[in-house]
Amino acid sequence: MTLKAACLALILALAAAAAPAQDRAAVERQFRGWLEQVVWPRAAEQGVTRATFERAFDGVRLNWELPDLVPPGTTPQTPKRQRQAEFGAPGKYFNRGSVDGATATGREMARRHAGTLAAVERTTGVPGRIILAIWGRESGYGRVAIPHDVFEVLGTKGFMSTRAGYFTDELVAALQIAEAGHAPERAMKSSWAGALGQPQFMPSNFLAYAADGDGDGRADIWRSEADTIASIGHYLARHGWVPGRDWGFEVTVPGTVSCALEGPDQGRPIRAWEALGIARVGGKAFPEHERDGEGFLLMPAGRNGPAFIVTPNFYVLKDYNMSDLYALFVGHVGDRIQYGMGDFSAGWGAVGGLYRSDVAAMQRALEAQGHDVGGADGLAGFKTRRSIGRWQQAQGMPATCFPEAAMKSALSR
Incomplete structure (x- = not known):
């Protein structure tokens, strides 16, 4: 190759390498325009001041590492790789460390906060063990570091993600939280999805459901464990938790009962499931007060894992996080915290792992x-x-x- 040809090849290579950076710079400029033209007018309508708006976005840039992004000029793609356990092998969600850690610390927290948990259960009907299990799953009882700037996350996802409208609404709610001074200084950190504080509330959920559990007149889900407990209980109660009913029971499903009967739209009284041959594991009977209540078949790994008859309360847990495995983890860990229960009777099969x-x-x-x-x-x-x-x-x-x-x-x- 001649020197001239080599120089031309180098120039072309450098231009190709620089193109993505140039494109991103253009997208960043569009992002700043979107903040001014779309987000600021909406925030101002909700009482957010210009000073709060500018502090929130001071130094904020798009985070290109977040999942499910759709930059301007591109079309949404189904991700090839899994990012969470529930997208692949279901059994991974119940790894030994997560289950045992949430259980052990949950028992410690049950002793430490017995009075608050009992008070919240009296007012909401939500069992303390369920509140503890959610708290443990969401933030390790407040011990897990929450890494992201909420305005960076929600700004990025509101501007260019598969659910842009939803995240734009949440961004405005986050600005309202900042304006009202609910969060301690520099505490507006979030998950990669924009969830805040120890209970990992999305900003709109904070505005709707955060509760004062320690009587100081504030709902501080960042520093107050009592407020965190009260807020989780309030959220579940407002979403329809049925006092006196459990979340569900592990069962055996005979081969004569189709796994295609699964789902919240195919419920029947628990005694009707019994009549089909479905039974609790270990020879236990269903509680008598549950047998006339509606139950639903849940088989999160199909025939390749444990099966359950769940109650409407299971689907209240899914309102907290729309994952069958999340709700199952919460119910299971709650039972371990309070009753000392062991692992599921049936094991998880070697399934999943697909793109x-x-x-x-x-x-x-x-x-x-x-x-x-x-x-x-x-x-x-x-x-x-x-x-x-x-x-x-x-x-x-x-x-x-x-x-x-x-x-x-x-x-x-």
Whole structure:
């Protein structure tokens, strides 16, 4: 290669390398314009002052490392890789360290805050063990560092993410929190999704549900453990927690009962599930006061893991975090804290580990056949699991109700 050709190749390579940086610089300028033209007028309508607005965004830039971003001029893509355990192998969500750590510290917190937990249970009907398990899962009882600037996270996701409208609303709510001075100085740190404080409330949830548990006239979810406990209890009560009912029970499901009967829209009295042959593990009876109440089949790994009959309270837990495994973790750890229960009777099978894009391809194929999978998002929720079971049954196959690698080619035929 001649010197001239080599120089030309170097110039072209440098230009190609610089292009993404130039594009990002242009997007950053669009971001600043969006803050001024969209966010500031909305914030001002909610009583946010210009000084608060400018402090919030002083030095804030787009965070390109956050998930589910859709920069201007691009189209949304189903992520290939998993980012959370519930997107892959369900059993990973119940790893030994997470379960044992949340249980052990939860028992310590149960002793330390017995009075507050009892008071909150009296006023909300939510058991203390459930509040403790959520607190442990969300922030390690306030011990886990929360790394991100909430205005960077919500600004980025409000400007360019798959749920931009939702995150823009949350950004305005975060500005309202800053304006009112609810958070201690420099405490507006969040998760990668924009959740705040020890209970990891989204900003709008803080405005709606944060509660004063220590009687000082403030709802401080950053520094006050009593306020954190009261706020979680208040949230669950307002979302419909039914006092006196449990969250659910591990069960055995005979082969004569289809896993495609799963879901909150296929409930029946617990005694009707019993009549089908479903029984609590270990030979235990269902509590008599629960047997006439509605129950729902839950099989988060299909036939490849533990099964449960859950109550409406399970779906209240899902209002806190829309994951079956999250709600199951909370119920399970709560039971371990209070009752000393051990692991689930059934083990988790070696399933999962697929790319979200592979699961999304299966979902689109099922949709084309008329199944309601809850959206082709690459996540194996209950609608996807039971749709797989129904498809398997229609093919004369044993229903497992969980995505497997071989299904992708079979579904595309």
